[in-house]
Amino acid sequence: MGRVVLEVSNLRVQIKGDEGIARILDRIDFRLDQGRILGVVGESGCGKSTLIRTILGILPDGASIESGRIMFEGEDLLAFSESEMTRTVRGSRIGFIPQDPYLALNPLFKVGQQILEIMRWHARPMAGPGKPAEQHRKHLIALLRRVQLPDPEGALERYPHQFSGGQRQRLVIAAALACAPTLVIADEPTTALDVTTQQQILYLLRELVEEFSISMLFVTHDLSVVSELCDDLCVIYAGQSAEQGPVRAVLDAPEHPYTRALLACHPDRSSGFVGIPGAVPSPLRAPPGCRFAPRCPQAMPACTTRIAGMIPVADDHRVNCLLYEATLG
């Protein structure tokens, strides 16, 4: 087990809105080790985007963090002030690849201008001769070449709408890596892409992670993508952690009833069309214990009142389920 880059423990986040208090995240727990890609998998309504926003410190008004810690390289991000996050973490130590690159890039400015501005803002000193602006430019061109964007010098002078979807995604990946972060958070970066482009991007991400020694948090709803790209997998259901472990361990020997049910739906594992009966509970009216209990085939009475917390069942494989409480020594 390597060094832990990111550890989220007991994270509770709620958002107050017109219709009441939505308890979006309930005691989220997971760990990302240095140099590995952790897939965070959950379906709609599981709180994935709130989780990302909490780590980056960009929660909307009305959101409050009720409990928990986010340990990033030994420091608790939740204790950072807004200006510390902006100046030292976001964009520089933690890079972000958004889901829709078209929305992430300002259509009115040339692409080079936008990314160079990020680099200038974080003012990372670069090796080599020349003024900082030139160094940044050379570094960015090298990066664009590395992400296989055709004609990097020309690309800097173009506007976002002049690129294809796949090219925009590469631009945004380059922007995320521009300031040499230790952690990169990718929010469904391939969901909007065609299957052949997705393959190229996933392959690229894998190469970049190894080459730049980055750790990556890869948020998605697609288990096949996780299977191909990620080293570890963390499953989230309705704002609660379900299971975490090495990817093959979780996919081939899932322990949590939700993980099992989810895998059963996958076309590669079922002959017909299999779903999970019932619906995800609304965070406005979430039950107190395990939120999967109403749909769980193995639910016990205790499940409706409390959750187990992440219980280790094998090497690095942990499950948040009362069924495994007996195994606790």
Add this chain to the structure above:
Amino acid sequence: MLAIRKFLRDIPALVGLLIVLFVIFIAIFGPWLAPHPGDVTASHLLQRLKPPSAAFPFGTDNLGRDLFSRVILGARGALEVALLVVGIAMTIGVSLGLIAGYATGWLSETIMRVTDVFLALPQLILALALAQLMGPSLQSAMIALAATYWPFFTRIVFAEARRLRTSLFIDALEGMGAGTARILFVHILPNACSPIIVRATVGLGFTILVAATLGFLGMGATPPDPDWGLAIAQSRTYLPGAWWYATFPGLAILLTVLGFNLVGDGLRDILDPRLRRSR
């Protein structure tokens, strides 16, 4: 309903609503509320230009008429003008905007160019011209105002109709065989109503202001109407001595226009289809 609750939590909008309701109340019940309703026409020269007192809370004007009553009675005229002008402008403007937005080609272009022409007409000068032609009156002022206000509605509705025309649900309706009338009035119009209603509410206040200006310039209401603008015009010769003569009608205009503007702002926030609820 969620929208109403949201509106009630918006303090400025709530204040605006109270003001507007108050003005409407006064407009309707004016003749019964005014202590001296006869002061629309009667004159009591012995009491002319008396400062505010217990008997005459707003003082009296140059003909000895109770200003308090005249301000109250003026509310009805102000609102009538506002509602008529905005009503006519809205009817013309929205219809043309719907047609221009949904149709393409020469029909749409023609309507929008005509709109541009009317937009270029200077409001006050048109009012002056009509006053010359028809003789100065509230009617000529209202025609001038309606004729110069409808293009604003057309512009807004045109933009909304154009935007909605390419939306997927309109496409789906066309696929189902829906006719043009149905698409325009059942689907495009309700979804465009937010900017229309906001513009109409603000327009009510604006119209009162302009009507008062026209009255002030002698191109609108004529004596002895208890028109607010007219009162301010007549007060000119007696300033700064009889300060109450200009102040109270002026405050009435200010308050009314403010009320409408605040309500308009509040409405903009709540007229979002996503706030419609089934329960």
Add this chain to the structure above:
Amino acid sequence: MNDAAVVLELRDISVRLGGRRRWLLPAIPAFPAVSNVNLEINAGEILGLVGESGCGKTTLGRTVLGLQRESAGSIKLNGEIVTGLEPRDARRKRRAIHYVHQDAAAALDPWWSVGHALEEGLIIQGVPHKAERQQRMRDMLAAVGLDSDAAKRYPHELSGGQLRRIALARVLLLRPSIIILDEPTSGLDMSVQATILNLLLDLRQRLGLTYLFISHDLSVVRKLCDRVAIMYLGRIIEIAPAERIFTRPLHPYTQALLAAVPRLEPQHLSAPQIRGDLPTSAPATTGCSFAPRCPHALPLCAAQQPVLEIAETGHEIACHRWRELAQ
């Protein structure tokens, strides 16, 4: 060869989009979104139309529906020619065909309740009595597995799965015989997709429907469709029974497409097989449109446009080299 009746026949359909003549400026040329498509859909079958963005599958769907006018070619619906008409007339003639949009939420007017949306179709069709309309609505809601009080809800109050069902119900109330489904499972969680897909199969059987299933989700297409047509840059490059396409794809693009689909049990992250991105400008008019990216391209491929030829019964392919590559 099955001898079910052919309900829809497309002959040499081409659609060019976006051309504009401008005053005093050079004209903007039209983009060939669909080129020379020949297709036959049999009664009761589910034909899958697969391709990536820009391949023309949505344009083809809208052309079949009638909202997009074809630039060339003919369409026969139950033996009758229905092309050569403006959208409004085309829709009238093709009343038997209806369309379920990809974005179910956006296809509903946010101002009205979904019940209003459902009833509206019947009103347009001319069903005169409210009682009858209400009854048919209730029956249809039950048929798609929704509560009757779902009718009172507004689109933004419903989940993605529920909205799909409403969209389906709305179309079914119009009693179509052919339904064009545009990405019916996209954006749906996997746990929810199953209900929609099972519903589609059930309805096909009960109501004798025919589906044109446009999708990029190959795993769903494999299980649901009877036949699959692969499109690339406006042309159909391969068409075969579903199982055959997935077990013995013959066209290099189909092979690359299938290889690119991520699997739950991979051995390793497979390296991309084809180069470059999907072209955004107009495809070359001479030669195979896939040639620039094809790992097996020869000069012949760039010179001559391949036509669909029969590889086996029911399996057609447009490629100059398929025979050699199949060895």
